[in-house]
Amino acid sequence: MSIKQVAKEAGVSIATVSRYLNSPEHVREKTRLKVQAAIEKTGFSRNALARNFRRGKTSLVMVVLPEVGDPFFSGVMRGIWRVARREGYSILISETQFNTEGFNEYADMVFSKQADGIILLASISPFMRDGGAGSSALERRPDGTVPPVVIGCETVTPQLSHFPSVRVDNVGAAREASRHLIGLGHRRIAFISGARDSLLTSDRERGYRGAMADAGLAVDDGWVLEGDLSIDGARRAVRELLAQRPRPTAIFCATDEMALGAMHEIRANGLAIPADISIVGFDDVRYAATASPPLTTVAQPAEEIGEHTMERLCRAMLGGDIGAEPEVVPHRLVLRSSTAAPPAE
Amino acid sequence: MSIKQVAKEAGVSIATVSRYLNSPEHVREKTRLKVQAAIEKTGFSRNALARNFRRGKTSLVMVVLPEVGDPFFSGVMRGIWRVARREGYSILISETQFNTEGFNEYADMVFSKQADGIILLASISPFMRDGGAGSSALERRPDGTVPPVVIGCETVTPQLSHFPSVRVDNVGAAREASRHLIGLGHRRIAFISGARDSLLTSDRERGYRGAMADAGLAVDDGWVLEGDLSIDGARRAVRELLAQRPRPTAIFCATDEMALGAMHEIRANGLAIPADISIVGFDDVRYAATASPPLTTVAQPAEEIGEHTMERLCRAMLGGDIGAEPEVVPHRLVLRSSTAAPPAE
DNA sequence: ACCTCAATTGTAAACGTTTACATAAAATGG
């Protein structure tokens, strides 16, 4: 079962077996065959636990995401995945279930060698429930080391800005999407954001507000609602919006997930999309195209984001300095049929 | 950084520090405080690599699923997750991307101690690309041991029937769904299955054929198509179905994902659901309810499946014999508005 | 045949824990 038995079986030393496994070119043809035979005979498989222990690496990367089922993150995962495979890493995942606390818990995973690096796809606060400011794992380390962490497609909270990120220009994209609605003639445009502390959507909200300001349109207090990043949250928000008089003629949702929920609620109230209300989403998940009507949204290159994030993390794990600048990847406004001119008043 | 330094700092032996970490109740209050102080002073965090190595466990469970973004599996994952957390396991995930080969690769992960156990949520063949029959990891082990594996919500291929599973009664549920359509008056009912070798959908196809036979209805060869488990696959299948004369009046899709694709394609061809064609799905993913019209489907208790699967795996990893019987959990036919009587001829 | 140098193999230490066993200290009972 162990290298030792293989060595005995093959009549060589354990070092030779180890070399056979790690650098076969350094062992003579004849010995190689002996070892190979011994391995097959004993049914040996190299104990990864011992190996990783000895080498001091786990070959594991932790990916923290809000929810496994999210179709957008699924694309990002695929990108991460591809690079991880190529570079010999396996993926550990952790769902936050939209709980934003716990960065330290994750940082500790690399200090305690449960993972070599971390990719944060979720909003995570650097402070733990119990600890106050200053208890961040970043500052707590006596040696001042920082774990290899890359933040994918997520706005960076100030305390986490030591870390690099890979994302689209959320502000610009949201501004563009909002401008599209304004260009169609909408004046009363609502915005459904994520949870109160979701960093992801705050930039998008900024873009929305920017576009409104640019067009000289005031944003009514009741137009910006929290949708909780969920279908149900969006439906609740829409119910509030529909009760308003005059009612908004368009809704910009910070994620497609919420846009899908919003569309459902609007239909449930007997209104038509886009005749009565226009909807714009963000992410271009695969269900956006099959929705009825197909959803106008901002496409993010999910797989590319994943790939770049993982590539950057790999460099960090190798010990290289990868800086802390965000890498901005291109977005694209995808016009479909959920948007049209507002109804005549 | 290591237990050794903590021991020195605290003026105790390394064994005491270890005991402090693993069974604090076995160290005296006074020493406990000393050790605690030393740990805080040195910023020690226990090296999981060494720990796991010594204990011979990884505390990792590999979950193999076709695709991370699938909303149904996401529910299952949540259940797995919950139990894993409670039992102290982390989750490694592996996407098969619908590649059904490679069971051995996964089985090897537990033999090589990269994971303590495996949950298969995807169709996986026990034979590798290169090896022929008999090269299965199950038979290759000289000691005849079998890795702890549980198959969640997946029909078992004969070679994998050594392993337990947790799932709904796919045959019965599909039969019920088909009967619902027949009861509405449909006679020409098509079925969109998964990939050719997808075990997941073959039981559902069996149920569909059973219901048709029960009702004395013949199944036309052209009515059973492969949908590839994807939106696009389903759309292709629907295109074929719509070209038929007479055209089927109802389509039973083996998964909601495909049902969503089917609905989109039907609408794209100017037909109405359910007025022209009724649709039934399977899984009750969260997008089924928000679809337009809301989708009639078979609900599976996804989280429960995940929980039971993980619980069973835990027992297996503890060395207990958990048998190989499938555990059947209840399903529920959810009637929504994508089904109605067929159009008058 | 001898020397040199390179290629190959062996020896043994190390990685950071856990844990059986031995020892020391405290608690208990008379």
Place this chain on the structure above:
DNA sequence: CCATTTTATGTAAACGTTTACAATTGAGGT
């Protein structure tokens, strides 16, 4: 206060690798 039991701590081995270094072997040149 001693004998005995219980509890707490220390010592050292072990887990299965990798790897620096030493030792051996083989080849090539003279």
